[in-house]
Amino acid sequence: MDGSNRSPNAELGLLDATMIGMGAMIGAGIFVLTGLAAEIAGPAAILVFTLNGVVTAFTGLSYAELAASIPKSGGGYAFVREIFDDLPSFLMGWMLWFAYMIAGALYALGFAPNFLELLHVYGFVAPPDAVDALAIPVVDIALPVGFLLAFVAVLALVALNAVSTAASGSAETVFTIIKVGILVVFVGFGLASPMFSEAEFQPLFAEGAGPAAILPAMGLTFIAFEGYDLITTVTEEVENPRENIPKAIFLSLIATVIVYLAVVAVAVGTLGAQGLAEAGEAGIATAATEFMPTGLPIIQNGGALIVFGAVFSTLTALNAVVIASSRVAFSMGREGQLLPSFGQLHHRYGTPFVAILASAVVMLGSVALPTQSAGNMSSLFFLLSFIVVNVAVIRLRRERPNMNRPYEMPFYPAPPLIGIALNLLLTGVLVVYLVRTDPLALGLSAGWILLGGVAYFLLDRVRTPAEEGAETGIDMGPEAER
Amino acid sequence: MTGSRDVIIAGGGRVGFETAALLADHGHDVTIIERDERIVDEIADEWVATVIEGDATDPGIIEQAGIERADVIAALTGETGLNLGVCLAASELSPEIRTVARIERATGQEYTRFVDAVVFPEHAGARVAADEIIGRDMQTLADVTSTLDIMLVRVTEGAPAAGKQLSKVRFPAGALVVSDDDGNRVARSDTTLTAGRRYVIAVEPEVADEVMNLMQG
Numbered sequence: 001m002d003g004s005n006r007s008p009n010a011e012l013g014l015l016d017a018t019m020i021g022m023g024a025m026i027g028a029g030i031f032v033l034t035g036l037a038a039e040i041a042g043p044a045a046i047l048v049f050t051l052n053g054v055v056t057a058f059t060g061l062s063y064a065e066l067a068a069s070i071p072k073s074g075g076g077y078a079f080v081r082e083i084f085d086d087l088p089s090f091l092m093g094w095m096l097w098f099a100y101m102i103a104g105a106l107y108a109l110g111f112a113p114n115f116l117e118l119l120h121v122y123g124f125v126a127p128p129d130a131v132d133a134l135a136i137p138v139v140d141i142a143l144p145v146g147f148l149l150a151f152v153a154v155l156a157l158v159a160l161n162a163v164s165t166a167a168s169g170s171a172e173t174v175f176t177i178i179k180v181g182i183l184v185v186f187v188g189f190g191l192a193s194p195m196f197s198e199a200e201f202q203p204l205f206a207e208g209a210g211p212a213a214i215l216p217a218m219g220l221t222f223i224a225f226e227g228y229d230l231i232t233t234v235t236e237e238v239e240n241p242r243e244n245i246p247k248a249i250f251l252s253l254i255a256t257v258i259v260y261l262a263v264v265a266v267a268v269g270t271l272g273a274q275g276l277a278e279a280g281e282a283g284i285a286t287a288a289t290e291f292m293p294t295g296l297p298i299i300q301n302g303g304a305l306i307v308f309g310a311v312f313s314t315l316t317a318l319n320a321v322v323i324a325s326s327r328v329a330f331s332m333g334r335e336g337q338l339l340p341s342f343g344q345l346h347h348r349y350g351t352p353f354v355a356i357l358a359s360a361v362v363m364l365g366s367v368a369l370p371t372q373s374a375g376n377m378s379s380l381f382f383l384l385s386f387i388v389v390n391v392a393v394i395r396l397r398r399e400r401p402n403m404n405r406p407y408e409m410p411f412y413p414a415p416p417l418i419g420i421a422l423n424l425l426l427t428g429v430l431v432v433y434l435v436r437t438d439p440l441a442l443g444l445s446a447g448w449i450l451l452g453g454v455a456y457f458l459l460d461r462v463r464t465p466a467e468e469g470a471e472t473g474i475d476m477g478p479e480a481e482r
Numbered sequence: 483m484t485g486s487r488d489v490i491i492a493g494g495g496r497v498g499f500e501t502a503a504l505l506a507d508h509g510h511d512v513t514i515i516e517r518d519e520r521i522v523d524e525i526a527d528e529w530v531a532t533v534i535e536g537d538a539t540d541p542g543i544i545e546q547a548g549i550e551r552a553d554v555i556a557a558l559t560g561e562t563g564l565n566l567g568v569c570l571a572a573s574e575l576s577p578e579i580r581t582v583a584r585i586e587r588a589t590g591q592e593y594t595r596f597v598d599a600v601v602f603p604e605h606a607g608a609r610v611a612a613d614e615i616i617g618r619d620m621q622t623l624a625d626v627t628s629t630l631d632i633m634l635v636r637v638t639e640g641a642p643a644a645g646k647q648l649s650k651v652r653f654p655a656g657a658l659v660v661s662d663d664d665g666n667r668v669a670r671s672d673t674t675l676t677a678g679r680r681y682v683i684a685v686e687p688e689v690a691d692e693v694m695n696l697m698q699g
Contacts, residue, residue, distance in 0.1 A: 347646055400534065402546055
């Protein structure tokens with residue numbers, strides 16, 4: 001259906017599928033969000049990532065069951081479309097699309113400070129906090145450099161994906177191995193460093209906030225676990241998918257939790273929760289420059305390797321969500337739930353051009369947001385979509401008991417019910433937290449859903465006359481085949 | 483609207499399964515109803531369609547296959563009577579649906595009083611076999627090689643490639659437009675893909691859905 005099918009022999013094995021999921025999760029989340037999580041929850045940031053892994057495992061079970069029984073490559077939207085009526089499935093697609101677009105903005109915003117840090121390590125620019133704004137003489141206003149970098153990163157990757165299908169190939173496995181490899185180096189040196197041996201994890205919880213601060217931090221960092229939706233967008237290319245997709249979901253989830261745990265423990269242990277919080281989006285990179293050996297050949301400073309890892313991860317993750325968001329919009333167009341042009345390939349480039357451009361507009365607008373707002377909104381919409389996916393499992397079991405399910409989750413109906421309850425809890429906590437600290441993000445989220453409602457009814461208007469025309473079009477079916 | 487249809491196929495045997503695989507390759511949305519558990523497992527391994535396990539004459543099973551949203555139901559089991567029954571039940575449940583029934587004898591054309599179309603796969607297969615036996619250089623416009631499909635495709639109004647010159651449209655590698663509109667001439671780079679006209683296309687199955695997207699939206 002899209003560009004990746006151009007290389008027909010690209011059969012993905014279990015390892016590749018697992019790497020796609022890990023690549024999406026271990027991508028930018030760990031680099032961008034660790035500092036922010038430490039700011040909210042203190043050293044308990046370690047718990048935050050672990051607990052999120054547990055929460056999301058329940059939804060992972062639902063994804064595994066759906067992906068094994070519905071042979072479609074559309075991810076969460078395709079599953080929900082299978083069982084829900086027009087309006088709920090439209091809203092699901094609408095929310096998932098937004099979640100990916102905002103995630104794109106988040107990764108772009110995470111890319112910028114890490115890129116500046118990389119330049120700084122090699123002495124090209126002043127320390128990141130010293131580079132505040134870039135004056136543009138022509139328009140006579142100063143734009144923050146970080147914003148500009150994020151904007152340019154989105155623009156470049158959108159352009160790349162709009163005119164070429166090369167970027168969506170299966171280089172993901174190599175990318176992920178590089179990313180994980182760099183993090184392993186980070187953990188190794190971190191554990192060995194003298195800073196870690198005098199690590200201070202007490203008090204575990206941030207001062208004044210207590211254990212309750214874990215919940216909003218979980219809400220913010222939930223997005224770091226969205227990766228398995230991406231696995232299910234490529235199921236058609238995976239060999240023996242009914243066995244490999246569920247396995248890939250669980251393997252990538254377990255591996256990711258382990259990596260997160262090690263990385264966050266080292267980061268908190270060396271830099272301290274306070275220092276990590278101050279470093280914000282460049283938290284891991286800053287921690288690395290503290291303890292990595294210097295004076296190495298070629299790269300000089302060992303910390304540069306980690307900073308490079310952060311730049312590389314945020315860019316590849318950004319690329320992945322540019323593709324993922326346009327896939328959701330493309331599927332919605334194919335299903336007649338967005339304007340048909342969204343579901344069409346460009347006649348020249350063979351890419352879902354309109355879907356990519358539309359996604360780009362929202363992403364480019366969103367890089368103006370603070371990083372934290374982008375994380376909050378993206379997590380909020382992933383939480384909401386995951387609730388719907390869990391409901392879809394229950395509904396499918398009730399309404400289509402005879403459907404063939406190559407993988408059936410154990411202890412049904414407990415996992416989806418627990419998944420719904422926990423996701424709802426996090427959603428609630430996140431909303432309450434946003435009311436207090438980030439009304440902008442909340443307002444924009446509500447606005448997007450309202451806009452979706454309006455779009456749905458307008459499309460319905462447009463569609464009703466068009467539908468009749470389409471009915472007569474069906475008659476050409478047998479003729480075209482003959 | 484897009485060219486993709488929501489199709490239910492009753493019977494996942496050789497005819498039903500091959501049909502489902504072909505449709506899925508072309509980007510259509512297929513659900514198979516099959517009562518034999520062994521065959522259900524085989525189909526599930528091939529990953530072409532959602533499978534409902536059960537008897538296709540059971541209205542509850544037809545409903546589980548998503549009859550209310552389907553555009554077409556094709557009953558492709560080996561039994562004509564069963565196929566007609568499935569189609570009639572489906573029309574009862576969803577009056578708008580297009581029905582296709584597989585028949586066993588050439589005389590079955592009169593069944594079109596009850597269903598929208600009938601197919602006689604053995605006859606189509608016999609035609610291909612006869613072509614092979616005679617060994618002429620030219621083949622019927624059908625499944626002529628092991629995987630390559632030669633299709634006659636009508637360009638839909640508003641499709642990405644509609645109204646475009648052939649040289650301006652980048653078809654994926656593995657696809658070739660063979661004939662000019664309505665098959666009078668071999669296509670040239672200045673050939674225009676006109677909406678409503680039909681073109682002979684040679685296409686490899688892997689890229690068939692992309693080609694259909696470009697030509698039919």
